Amino acid sequence: MGLSVAANIYHFLSQTRELFGDEIFIQSSLDNINQGSGYDFPGSLQEFNDKINSCHKCQLGDARTKFVFGVGDPKADLLLVGEAPGVDEDRLGEPFVGRAGKLLDKILAAIHLNRTKGVYICNVLKCRPPNNRDPLPSEVDQCEPYLQHQIRLIKPQLIVALGRVAGKTLLKQDIPLKAMREKIYHYEEIPLIVTYHPAALLRNSGFKAPTWKDFQWIQSILDGKTNIG
Numbered sequence: 598m599g600l601s602v603a604a605n606i607y608h609f610l611s612q613t614r615e616l617f618g619d620e621i622f623i624q625s626s627l628d629n630i631n632q633g634s635g636y637d638f639p640g641s642l643q644e645f646n647d648k649i650n651s652c653h654k655c656q657l658g659d660a661r662t663k664f665v666f667g668v669g670d671p672k673a674d675l676l677l678v679g680e681a682p683g684v685d686e687d688r689l690g691e692p693f694v695g696r697a698g699k700l701l702d703k704i705l706a707a708i709h710l711n712r713t714k715g716v717y718i719c720n721v722l723k724c725r726p727p728n729n730r731d732p733l734p735s736e737v738d739q740c741e742p743y744l745q746h747q748i749r750l751i752k753p754q755l756i757v758a759l760g761r762v763a764g765k766t767l768l769k770q771d772i773p774l775k776a777m778r779e780k781i782y783h784y785e786e787i788p789l790i791v792t793y794h795p796a797a798l799l800r801n802s803g804f805k806a807p808t809w810k811d812f813q814w815i816q817s818i819l820d821g822k823t824n825i826g
C-alpha cells in the first residue's frame with residue numbers, strides 16, 4: 598500500500614471518528630460501492646448540526662454569539678459556500694443575512710432560485726472571525742471537516758464558492774479570484790466553480806456583469822443545458 602493511500606485512509610478514519618465518535622459506518626452491501634456520490638451518509642443535516650453546534654475546537658467558538666451551520670434545502674442541487682459569518686450572521690445564526698446576503702437573494706431570484714428551494718448556503722467557517730478578518734489556516738483545518746460532511750449529506754450537483762477566500766480554501770490554491778473564475782474544478786468529486794463574493798459587488802459594481810455571467814452559467818448547468826462532464 599502506497600504511503601499516500603495509507604495517509605488518506607488515516608485521514609478519513611480520524612475525520613470519521615471526530616464526526617461520529619467511535620462508530621464506523623460501513624456499507625452493508627457492495628452493490629453501491631461504485632456509484633460514486635450515491636453513497637448515503639447516515640443522519641440528517643439537523644442531527645449533524647445538533648452534534649457540532651457547541652464546537653470549541655478553535656478560539657472562534659469561545660467568542661461567537663451563534664454557531665452558523667447553514668440554511669436551505671437539504672436536497673439542494675446548488676450549494677453556495679461563503680467565507681465565514683459576519684456580525685449579522687453571528688447575531689442571527691444564519692448565513693448571508695446582512696447586505697451581502699440581501700444581494701445574494703436577489704441574484705438567486707434572477708435565476709429563479711431561493712434559499713429555501715434547490716439551494717443550500719453555508720460557509721467555510723461556522724463561527725465569526727473577530728473584525729471579519731480572513732480565516733486562519735488552523736481555523737479552516739478545524740472547520741473544513743464539517744463542510745465536507747455537509748456536502749456528503751446534501752450531495753449537490755454543483756458547488757459554487759463565493760469569493761477568493763472560499764475559492765482558495767476549496768481549491769487549495771492561492772491564486773487571484775480572476776484566475777479561479779470560468780473553470781470547472783471538483784471538491785469531494787462534485788463540480789465546483791468560483792465566482793465573486795456578493796460583498797465584493799457592493800464595493801465594486803464593475804464585478805456585477807461578470808457575476809451575472811457566472812450565474813447564468815450556473816443556471817444553465819443546473820438546467821442541464823451545459824454539460825460539464
Ligand code: URA
Pocket residue numbers: 679680681682683686691692693694697720796
Ligand atoms: N460573508 C460570508 O462569507 N458569509 C456570510 O455568511 C456572510 C457574509
